[in-house]
Amino acid sequence: MNFCLAALENAASIPGWYSMTILAIGIAIVIGLIVKARFNAFVALIVAAMVVSLLAPGELSSKVSRVAEALGVNAGKIAIVIGMAAIIGECMMLSGAAHRIVQACLGIFGERRAPLALASSGFVLGIPVFFDTVFYLLVPLARSLFRSTHKRYLLYLLAIAAGGAVTHTLVPPTPGPLAMAGNLGINLGAMMLGGILVGIPTAAAGLAFSVWLDRRMPLEMRALPGEEVLEHDAEVAPPVTPQALPGLFVSLLPILLPVLLISSNTILDHFAKASAKSALVAASPSVQGEAAQKAFLDSYLADSATPLASWNRYSAVWGNPSLALMLSAFLAAIVYVRQRRPTAKDLERTVETSLMSAGLIILITASGGAFGAMLKEAQIGSAIQSIFNGGDTSGAPLGGMLVMCLAFLLAALLKVAQGSSTVAMITGSSMVAAMIGTTDIGFSKVYLATAIAGGSLIGSWMNDSGFWIFAKMGGLTETEALKSWTPMLIVLGVTAFLTSLLCAALHIPLPG
Known part of the structure; x- marks a missing residue:
């Protein structure tokens, strides 16, 4: 063992087969610890990073410390942004700003086009707010619409899911797209623009599929556990009036400000x-x-x-993302204070609650970056040069397209194996970044990131928390969710991938 470590310490390069073996070991550790041992994703990724670092060449004395250093570098890039994004989402929910945006979408499209309104609301709210929160917010509207129309319940649920899932996986500052931008060296503004560019046709395809499926699989709304109590409480509680909600422009400002800056x-x-x-x-x-x-x-x-x-x-x-999101969080907090007049203790609790959820996400994201950095130390890129036509893809677009296909399939494999789209995006982009290094793939890396995001939507089933949120909050059985939620996300993922391929083939430019 000591002889092997000493040999690796002095090795300037290692055989390709050994690099690929390290990669396989790293993937097996991540999937094994998350799926079989039920470890937290942070623990699985950091353990995999440590093992890969020990097996990779380099000074023996620095093999542990370089993992911690890589973790710190990655956390420094995303900690402020994710923390501020969590505060924005929480304050928008509590101030009524999110509810005001939903009302505006329904007012624009009308009840007849309620699915489009729900999908649009999910699309917009999915940028600053996590998917589960978006779904919790909009499901009561879907149930209320069914009570008045007595039809299209599944369509309402799928429309919400389509809009929210797309921006959750494609548009920063949600953790997955943010981590991909950092791992692949993509300008955050370009990632936002590219995510929206790919996301609009993707959400439209998801909505079209939802309309088609609802006609072939009509479902009645069912009572949820404890719904009788909730309805009684709703009758006692004062109704939400337009006067109790902030204005539309003020509600949209925490979303628009960082995007514009x-x-x-x-x-x-x-x-x-x-x-x-x-x-x-x-x-x-x-x-x-x-x-x-x-x-x-x-x-x-x-x-x-x-x-x-x-x-x-x-x-x-x-335009620095940290400052832009900080200004936006400050603005969202002002709206919350102005609308709800919370005590200092309530405001403190709101911020602490949002930051506690953000803390785990920061650790998982940073550990994914550390895992990718250690794969680079294992010289994965040089071991997979054959995929890129001998390492030269400038003037050979096919090489870049092969990279994109590989990235999509890798993210889909990770998604099916462990269930989390965010972990699939973080881990997949780390691996792809290690593979391509500084190689010119022939088009914007934004489209490579959106292809990975598409793969992270493929194969959602019972190991995905989103699957259970959709099923339980919507009142669907597991079989019904497998027949609706799972294929709809496949449509979203494939559409995002094909749109990314098309944009890359047409060389649609993105700044940055």
């Missing part, structure tokens, strides 16, 4: 770099075709927006 920084940064790109094209006659055209457009935008580009150093401050 981060996206503006991404665009201005793109303009600031455009002149340098155009200078390189002018100096290199070998750069032709599409690359030259794109650089010319970048140059034109930069020259015509020089005053905007000069703001880049300021936008780097206001």
Whole structure:
């Protein structure tokens, strides 16, 4: 054992088969500890990172410490953002801002288009609020709509799930997309824009499937356990009136503010770099075709927006995700205080509750990044160069497409094995990042991330908490959930993957 560790300590490189063996051991530990031993995902990922680090080459004295260092680096990237996002979601729920957004969607689309209103509400609320909370919020509306229409109950449930699941897996600052952006080195503003770009047709496909399935599988609404008590309490409690809710603009502001701040920084940064790109094209006659055209457009935008580009150093401050989410959390808290007049103790409890849930997510996300960093130390990238046409994918789009297919299948495998979309995205993107290294895949890495997100939706069944939330809150049996929730998420996942492939093939540009 000591001889093997000493040999690895002095090895500059290791055989490809050994790297692949380390990868297989790492995957087996993660899946085995989560699925079989029922360990928390943080424990499983950090144990896997430790084992991979010990088996990988490097100084023996640093093999444990580098895992802790990687954990710290990854936590530093996402801790503030996830913590602030949790506060935003909690304050929006308690202030009535989330309820106001739902009311606005129903008012725009009307009762006849209630499924579209529910899907739109889920899509918007799924950006700052976790999926289970979105579903808890909107299910009572679905049940209320069925009481008035006496039809389309399954459609209402699936519409909520389609909208909420899409943004939960595609658009930051929810933990999965946020972790993928960090692991793959993607600008957060570009991840937001790309997630929305892929998410809109994905949610539309999910809604269309929901309409089709509801006609072939009509379900009646059933009483939930304890519903009699809840209905009695609802009669006693004062009804929620429009006067008790914040205005629509104020309700949307905690969502819109970080999107605008981060996206503006991404665009201005793109303009600031455009002149340098155009200078390189002018100096290199070998750069032709599409690359030259794109650089010319970048140059034109930069020259015509020089005053905007000069703001880049300021936008780097206001567009920093940590500051943008902090401002948004402060705004959401102000709305909560203004609407509900909580005591100082209540406000403290609200913040503490949201941060306690965020703490575990931060640990899981950071440990996934540490696992990916240790896979890089195990030289996984060089071991899988054959997948990328010998490691050269510039000018060979097929290599990039193979990467995307592999990433999608890997995320789907992880999802089926352990149930959590967030863990599948964190672990899958860590592995893919270790595989590709600095290789140019031929298109924006945002589409690689959205393909991973699509894979993380495939194969949701009884090991997925979302499955049980949908079934129990909706009053469905396990069989009914398997026939509705599971195939609907497959439609979402496949659509997100195909949309990502199409955007990558068309080279649809994204800033950053």
